[in-house]
Amino acid sequence: MMLKLYYSPGACALASHIALEEAGAEFELEKIDLKQGQQKTPEYLAINPAGVTPALRTDEGVLTQNLVIMGYIAQTHPEAKLADVDSxxxxxxxxxxxxxxxxxxxxxxxxxxxxxxxxxxxxxxxxxxxxxxxxxxxxxxxxxxxxxxxxxxxxxxxxxxxxxxxxxxxxxxxxxxxxxxxxxxxxxxxxxxxxxxxxxxxxxxx
Known part of the structure; x- marks a missing residue:
């Protein structure tokens, strides 16, 4: 499974980026320049219609919101023990x-x-x-x-x-x-x- 995280440097998407690093996941990064308005381009709005970061492309589709993305990473990489996924x-x-x-x-x-x-x-x-x-x-x-x-x-x-x-x-x-x-x-x-x-x-x- 190859994951791609859309992020903006130092913005809240850093949390999902950290989770991917902690999980030892295989992933790609794509920078979205908020100051240049890249989050409002048709290309990015097709990925996340809300026009914000983060967004995580998975084999099954796109997930948005740090809370959801981090929970997904913890659940799909249980060996990293980034959450108590058994309880x-x-x-x-x-x-x-x-x-x-x-x-x-x-x-x-x-x-x-x-x-x-x-x-x-x-x-x-x-x-x-x-x-x-x-x-x-x-x-x-x-x-x-x-x-x-x-x-x-x-x-x-x-x-x-x-x-x-x-x-x-x-x-x-x-x-x-x-x-x-x-x-x-x-x-x-x-x-x-x-x-x-x-x-x-x-x-x-x-």
Whole structure:
């Protein structure tokens, strides 16, 4: 089975890229330049009509959404142990964590940091505050430690890393307030698979 991941460097598709590297999967990468509007071309809209990354082409068709793609990778590469695929409850618990990141944290921090045109003044401050409340929820309640789900690394860790990476780049991940998130970021970033994904996308560790 040959897989192809459509991604944009440093964007949220990095989570699916990391999952593929962790799984030891055979895959190709195709860069979609969001700044140039490549995601809105007819060619890409034929792959993902939503016009966003990631998209994963499989032998059976195309999957979209990080949560789905990462779950698929974990299930099709069970030997990599990227999720507890034998327990419906534990798999669901991981997907609940990923769903929170996708539906609650990502939209808020994405709006704060990447709105076009950029937010300014009180609007930006309010957006950042709303986003950081979600990081605080992960720090104080959701992050099990040392990994997102507890003792075992899962695809949820690569997903959380995307967002803590953004926050650290923006100077928002205060080590005094978010010690667990900072420790988690460093722990994930040190993994060889993550370093390979960063190098392939031409982006730096933070």
């Amino acid at each position: 419906s409850f534990e798999f669901g618990r991981m997907q609940a964590f990923n769903g929170f990141l996708a539906s609650s944290l990502h939209p808020l921090i994405g709006r704060a940091l990447f709105s076009r045109p950029p937010l300014e003044g009180e609007a930006k401050d309010a957006a950042i505050e709303a986003g950081m409340m979600k990081y605080a929820l992960v720090e104080d309640s959701l992050l099990q430690g040392p990994w997102a789900m507890g003792d075992a690394y899962t695809v949820a860790d690569g997903y959380l890393y995307v967002f803590t990476r953004w926050a650290r780049q923006a100077g928002l991940l205060d080590p005094a307030r978010y010690p667990k998130l900072n420790d988690h970021l460093d722990r994930v970033q040190a993994r060889p698979a993550v370093q390979r994904a960063l190098a392939a996308e031409g982006i730096d560790a933070v």
